[in-house]
Amino acid sequence: MLEMKLAGIALDAATRNPIVLLQDTTDRRQLPIFIGQEQARAIINALEKQAPPRPLTHDLIVNVFDSCELDLEKVVIHSLQDSTFYATLVLKQGEVTREIDARPSDAIAIALRTSSPIWVTEEVIADASIPVDKDADEAERQEFRDFVSGIKPEDFAQRGRLSSSGEEA
Numbered sequence: 001m002l003e004m005k006l007a008g009i010a011l012d013a014a015t016r017n018p019i020v021l022l023q024d025t026t027d028r029r030q031l032p033i034f035i036g037q038e039q040a041r042a043i044i045n046a047l048e049k050q051a052p053p054r055p056l057t058h059d060l061i062v063n064v065f066d067s068c069e070l071d072l073e074k075v076v077i078h079s080l081q082d083s084t085f086y087a088t089l090v091l092k093q094g095e096v097t098r099e100i101d102a103r104p105s106d107a108i109a110i111a112l113r114t115s116s117p118i119w120v121t122e123e124v125i126a127d128a129s130i131p132v133d134k135d136a137d138e139a140e141r142q143e144f145r146d147f148v149s150g151i152k153p154e155d156f157a158q159r160g161r162l163s164s165s166g167e168e169a
Contacts, residue, residue: 001076001119004031006047006108009040020108022077022118029129031077031120033085039105046112058109065114069093072116075107080124 007023007030018040022031035043042058055063065072073090076099080086087107088099102110111118 001121002125004077004118004120006043006112006118009044020105022108022120023132024125024129028132029125030132031125031129033077033104035105039103039109042109043105043112046109058106058113061110062113065091072110072114073097074116075102075104075111075118077104077107077118077120077124079121080127085124085128 002024004022004024007021010019010021010032011017012019012034018035018037019032020035020040020043022033023029042056045052045056046058052059064070071092073092075087075089077085077087085104087102087104089102089107089110091098091100108118110116
């Protein structure tokens, strides 16, 4: 899993639908997730630390967590099926840990309000992320190509194999 941070909210150029952008901590990959207008507003309110006069849904959930002594340990975006992302809230109460299914947009809005980390599985990153720094990605690929081109067959020789006499060769 990779820890991600919120890079921001964008609008899709064609549909004008909001997209939440998560970015890895090395600033190399972004994960775009389409969300609804209300969820975008909830995330922006959390980013801007806006406190409504009365608790809205995500604020209410955080209040319930506090009242029940539940800590949001982390949010995990764990799968992508048919263009739909799935997430869980990992809650801890004393020594007991519970995982609660959540939409990623709601999970992110709650994580921002509780300063909890957001994690994404490698599988989701591989399936849906986009490179941010293409030059760094290409440099890494070239470094790997250079490494592979320098490998000789003898580099793969088995260490500690037994000779026909039963002794280590």
